[in-house]
Each structure stands twice: as structure tokens, then as C-alpha cells.
Amino acid sequence: MSKDSSLETEAYNNHVAFSQSLLADQFKCTKVPEHALINWFSGDPPNNLIENNSSLTMMPSTSAIITPSPSIIAHNLMHDNTR
Numbered sequence: 001m002s003k004d005s006s007l008e009t010e011a012y013n014n015h016v017a018f019s020q021s022l023l024a025d026q027f028k029c030t031k032v033p034e035h036a037l038i039n040w041f042s043g044d045p046p047n048n049l050i051e052n053n054s055s056l057t058m059m060p061s062t063s064a065i066i067t068p069s070p071s072i073i074a075h076n077l078m079h080d081n082t083r
Contacts, residue, residue, distance in 0.1 A: 029035060036046040 033046075040046055
């Protein structure tokens with residue numbers, strides 16, 4: 001693409017190094033227990049996650065987030081004097 005073969009060679013080598021690093025990282029990730037969550041859709045967590053629970057960092061649940069009802073939102077919009 002470029003008339004400078006040294007730049008082309010450097011770009012190609014960077015591309016190859018990045019691609020190899022990406023593939024190695026993806027392969028490594030498939031070996032961790034958390035990877036089983038990809039195919040877990042319902043029911044109990046996969047067995048290898050239950051056994052290795054100490055290695056997991058559980059994320060907080062978002063199901064307990066309280067959102068205002070539509071009537072409260074409408075009331076606040078009607079009585080908002082800042083507009």
C-alpha cells in the first residue's frame with residue numbers, strides 16, 4: 001500500500017503480533033471457570049462455578065434498584081419551576 005517497504009513491514013509485524021496476542025488471550029479466557037457463564041441461560045449456576053466460587057467476584061444485583069413510578073415522574077415534571 002505504501003511505497004515505503006520498511007513501514008509496510010513494520011505494520012505487518014505489528015498486525016501479526018497483535019493478532020497472536022489476541023488469539024492467545026482468547027484461548028486463555030476459555031480456560032477460566034467463568035467462561036461457563038456464556039452458555040448458562042437458566043437454572044442453577046454451572047457446577048464448576050459452584051465449586052470454584054471463591055475465585056469469583058460477585059457483581060451487585062441491579063434487581064433491587066428502585067425507580068420512581070410514572071405518576072411521580074409526571075407530578076415532578078408538572079411542578080418543576082426551573083423550566
